[in-house]
Each structure stands twice: as C-alpha cells, then as structure tokens.
Amino acid sequence: MSRGKLRALKRRINSTISTMHITKAMEMVARAKVQRAERIWARYRNFLKDYRETFKKLIQSYDFDEIENIFIESPERKVSKTAILVVSSDMGLCGAYNSELLKLAEREAENLGGRFAGYLALGVKANSYFRYRKIKIIKGWEKLYDMPRYDNAEYIFDEIRDLIDNGKIDSLKVAYVVKTSTLVQLPRIIDLIPLKVDERIRKEEYEYEPKLEELLNSFIPRLIIVELLNLMMEAKVSEFYSRQNAMRNATENASNLIDRFRLEFNKLRQASITQEIIEVMNGAEALKEV
Numbered sequence: 001m002s003r004g005k006l007r008a009l010k011r012r013i014n015s016t017i018s019t020m021h022i023t024k025a026m027e028m029v030a031r032a033k034v035q036r037a038e039r040i041w042a043r044y045r046n047f048l049k050d051y052r053e054t055f056k057k058l059i060q061s062y063d064f065d066e067i068e069n070i071f072i073e074s075p076e077r078k079v080s081k082t083a084i085l086v087v088s089s090d091m092g093l094c095g096a097y098n099s100e101l102l103k104l105a106e107r108e109a110e111n112l113g114g115r116f117a118g119y120l121a122l123g124v125k126a127n128s129y130f131r132y133r134k135i136k137i138i139k140g141w142e143k144l145y146d147m148p149r150y151d152n153a154e155y156i157f158d159e160i161r162d163l164i165d166n167g168k169i170d171s172l173k174v175a176y177v178v179k180t181s182t183l184v185q186l187p188r189i190i191d192l193i194p195l196k197v198d199e200r201i202r203k204e205e206y207e208y209e210p211k212l213e214e215l216l217n218s219f220i221p222r223l224i225i226v227e228l229l230n231l232m233m234e235a236k237v238s239e240f241y242s243r244q245n246a247m248r249n250a251t252e253n254a255s256n257l258i259d260r261f262r263l264e265f266n267k268l269r270q271a272s273i274t275q276e277i278i279e280v281m282n283g284a285e286a287l288k289e290v
Helices: 003-059 097-115 124-132 150-165 212-289
Strands: 082-087 116-122 137-141 171-179 185-193
Touching: 003 212, 082 097, 082 150, 082 212, 097 116, 097 124, 097 171, 097 185, 097 212, 116 124, 124 137, 137 150, 150 212, 171 212, 185 212
Parallel strands: 082 116, 082 171, 116 137
Antiparallel strands: 171 185
C-alpha cells in the first residue's frame, strides 16, 4: 500500500482542522457583533417609532391641493425615473446574503423597464458585482461603516437629494436583507421616496407654528434619513446572522470531513499494516523452505 496516499490524507486532515479553527473563530466574532448590533437596533427602533408617530400627526393636516412636497407621494405627480439603492455587505463569507439580494435587485430593475434610472450601490459586494458586469452605477459607496450611524445615512441621503434636485431620479427603492429569524434572512425591496400617505388616516385640522409646509420641509428629510438608517441597521444585523450561520455550517462540514478523512486514513493504514504482516510471513515461509 502506498505511503504517499497516507501522507496526502494526513495533510488534508491537518489542513481541514486549520480551516475549522478559522471558521469557528469567525463564527464567534460574528456572534459577538450581532449581539451588540441587536442591542443598538432595538434602542433605535423606539426612536424611529416616535418619528413615525410625529409624521402621522403632521400628515393629518396635509392638503395635496395647497401643499406640494417632492418627498410625499402625490396623485398628480407621476414618477418616471426610479433608482434602486442596493444595501450589500463589504465582506463575504456570509452565505447567499449578497447573491440573493443582487438577483432580487436585477429582477426589480427588469420589472421597472423604462422607468429604471440606475443603481445606487452601498457596499463592496454590490459595487464589485455591477462593475464586473459593466452595469452603470449612479452612485457607489464602499466601506462606509462597520455599524451604520446617523451621519452615514445623512451623507447618503444628501447624495440622493442632489440626484433628485438635478432631475436624474424622482423616486427611490431600497433593496436590502431583512431578519426573518436568527436562521433565515431574506432580501426585500421597499419604496422609500416618495413617502406613501395612508389615505385611511383621519383628517384633522391643526394650527402649526411655523406653517405646516415649513415643518414638512424640515421634518420629512430627517424622517427619510432615520427610515434609511433603520434599513441599514437591519441589513447589518442580517449580515452578521448570515455570517454566523455560514461559519457554523462551515465548521460542521469541516468536522464531518475530518471524520471521513480519519476513517479512510485508518482503513488505509490498517490495510498497509496487514500487507506488511503478510509480506513478513511470506518471507519467513520462504526461508523455511531453503
């Protein structure tokens, strides 16, 4: 029996053990990060809830005939240049997180047809994907944050607002990954700009100081920023969960491979030992006949 095959198996076992140590460490890092991110996101959702409640109160006095705001959906204004903001990750090793997200974004672009104005790519993976396929990116941001903050969302919104003011786009969809559970994260697309007004909201007349139009012009951009930040936070939490799950699966697969390699190694070694014993016995028998 060839000892070369035994050495090759031994090297594969050692290599797989080293890989398993790396994936286990990465799983532990992802677990620590996701716990911190979950705490931050949970506190932030309370802040977002207050913003949404304030918007509902303001919109009760909104009159489409008297007030016009580019960030609020209007039955009179038709959108014709829709961009898609793709919130991807900066790092890989997170399973199908990015691939499923990018497939969904491309399907949505096809559905928009002539209305599609282009992609806004957030994260290294989205930028690399579109550049490799020579797909035009209106704006791209890479390695902007580890955990998103308000100033990150504000910076992105300012860039989007410039595009709207310059007439390059008039509406925005966001493709990101939502946390369905700790084990399942799914891509989703939502409409962010313009904001949709629920027609079921009971209309009430309030007097505002300053005027309602001035309040909306100041408040709505901030509302969009905090909504965008919420999407970015959920995407980041989903990324950490995806990486944790992917590294745990990789560790389990590596452990299974090691068991298989060791079983094969032991079988080959036993066969080699048996072959050597047979050769020794045959040699002894040959000596007796001399």
